[in-house]
Amino acid sequence: KAGVTQTPRYLIKTRGQQVTLSCSPISGHRSVSWYQQTPGQGLQFLFEYFSETQRNKGNFPGRFSGRQFSNSRSEMNVSTLELGDSALYLCASSPGTGALTSSYEQYFGPGTRLTVT
């Protein structure tokens, strides 16, 4: 099976702009989670989508949003970008159903490195 893909891989934006990142999960996986990784805060959970519904949300401001499509592909959007939003944004997929243990066997994509100037 193909792995999790994320586009674009690199992005440079200016403060105040908005950005949309895309994630295609492993075929058959219905759960998509997003994480932010920065040198200072490490890996932090943003949100999780399952069957087009946000199932869990981390402690991030409302400028961070996401959605999931019927084919399980997901996008996340960050509006009014700030310098502190510069980070590696990681998407992870898991089956989302079945044994709960499988929900935590998440398969990560390579990430999108966002730089805000």
Next chain:
Amino acid sequence: DAKTTQPTSMDCAEGRAANLPCNHSTISGNEYVYWYRQIHSQGPQYIIHGLKNNETNEMASLIITEDRKSSTLILPHATLRDTAVYYCIVISFQGAQKLVFGQGTRLTINP
């Protein structure tokens, strides 16, 4: 979810077994231990998980102490490609389905 404590860094010689410890003294009876690793410039990779029995797969072995307050991830024959940050995560299925990563252990495999 229970808090975990891991050494900040470790070194291991190529070809030797790498033993990565994790302390989770406040773990509850129904909480699982998961291990992930992150190789530089890549997304994290799931390695293994366990509840109370020792587990082994093609990547590693997980040894959980009888009192479940600590565990050890064993990479039996470490290679240079095993150089990565290793994260030990305790999961409670009663909470949100998310992974909470700590600082992990930076494992360096030396030739």
